Amino acid sequence: xxxxxxxxxxxxxxxxxxxxxxxxxxxxxxxxxxxxxxxxxxxxxxxxxxxxxxxxxxxxxxxxxxxxxxxxxxxxxxxxxxxxxxxxxxxxxxxxxxxxxxxxxxxxxxxxxxxxxxxxxxxxxxxxxxxxxxxxxxxxxxxxxxxxxxxxxxxxxxxxxxxxxxxx
Numbered sequence: 733x734x735x736x737x738x739x740x741x742x743x744x745x746x747x748x749x750x751x752x753x754x755x756x757x758x759x760x761x762x763x764x765x766x767x768x769x770x771x772x773x774x775x776x777x778x779x780x781x782x783x784x785x786x787x788x789x790x791x792x793x794x795x796x797x798x799x800x801x802x803x804x805x806x807x808x809x810x811x812x813x814x815x816x817x818x819x820x821x822x823x824x825x826x827x828x829x830x831x832x833x834x835x836x837x838x839x840x841x842x843x844x845x846x847x848x849x850x851x852x853x854x855x856x857x858x859x860x861x862x863x864x865x866x867x868x869x870x871x872x873x874x875x876x877x878x879x880x881x882x883x884x885x886x887x888x889x890x891x892x893x894x895x896x897x898x899x900x
Contacts, residue, residue, distance in 0.1 A: 740870075741869075741870040742870065743868065743869070743870045743871045744868070744869040744870060744871075745866065745867070745868050745869075745871065746866065746867045746868075746869075747865075747866050748863065748864070748865055748866070748867065749863060749864050750863055751778070751863045753863070754778065754855070754857065754863045754865065755780065755786075757855045757865075757867035758779065758786075758847060758855050759786075759789060760867065760869070761847055761849055761853050761854070761855050761867065761869075762789045762790065762792075762793050762849075764849055764852070764853045764869060766800075766849035766850040766852065766853065767797070767799055767800055767801065767850055768800070768801045768802075768803065768849070768850055769793065769800075769801070769802050769803070769847065769848075769849050770803045770804075770805075770847065770848045770849075770879065770882040770886075771802070771803070771804045771805070771846075771847045772804075772805045772806075772842075772844075772845065772846055772847075772881075772882055772885050773804075773806060773845040773846075773860055774806065774807045774808065774840075774842075774843060774845065774860050775806060775807065775808045775810075775811045775812075776804070776806055776811060776812050776816075777811055778845065778857075778860065778863070781812060781816040781818070781819035782815060782816040782817065782818050782819060783818075784818060787818040787819055787821075787822050790802065790819075790822060791822055791826075794822075794826050794829050794830070798829075800829060801829050801830070801831075802826075802829060802830045802831075803830075803831050803833075803882075803886065804830070804831070804832045804833065805833045805834075805835060805882070805885050805886055805889050806832065806833070806834060806835070806892065807834070807835050807840045807842075808834075809832060809834050809892045809893045812832070812893065813893060823893070831891070832891070832892055832893040833886060833889035833890060833891055833892050834889055834890060834891075834892025834893075835885065835888060835889045836888050836889060836890065838888070839885065839888045842885065843859055843860050843861065844856065844857060844858050844859065844860060845857045845860035845865075846878055846881075846882070848875055848878040848879050848882055849875070850875070850879075851872060851875050851876040851879050852869075852870055852871070852872055852875050853867075853868060853869050853870065853871070853875055854867065854868050854871065854874060854875045854878045855867045856878060
């Protein structure tokens, strides 16, 4: 019996120019199979992390497996902490699976934004202030490059948000 070789998934590349197209690309990324989602953004505002549908997609991603992880690196976590109670609630429920780091001062001039799922899929905006960018599904070469870039940013960051509420 001869086994047929499994065909590699076809790479899909999409360009986007608007907020709606960007969010659609992020939603499509979150539908892909994967274990580790890495996010870098100056302030996370464009990801709308207080939107119920967006938080539900992230929760569905995390709920799919106990091994799934979400790593977020951000220049300024205050908008997330102060204006995204739904995301902060998700963070407190999945504190074992989510880590949010703040970048060190010396790299805060970096102004791009990207999400990378494992080493296979990504959404990237070269300038975070604009919605113009690109998404790649099954683009292993570019996604691996984005993952490497994230690791460099991650190594120049420190835990920036606690998932544990403290008080008197």
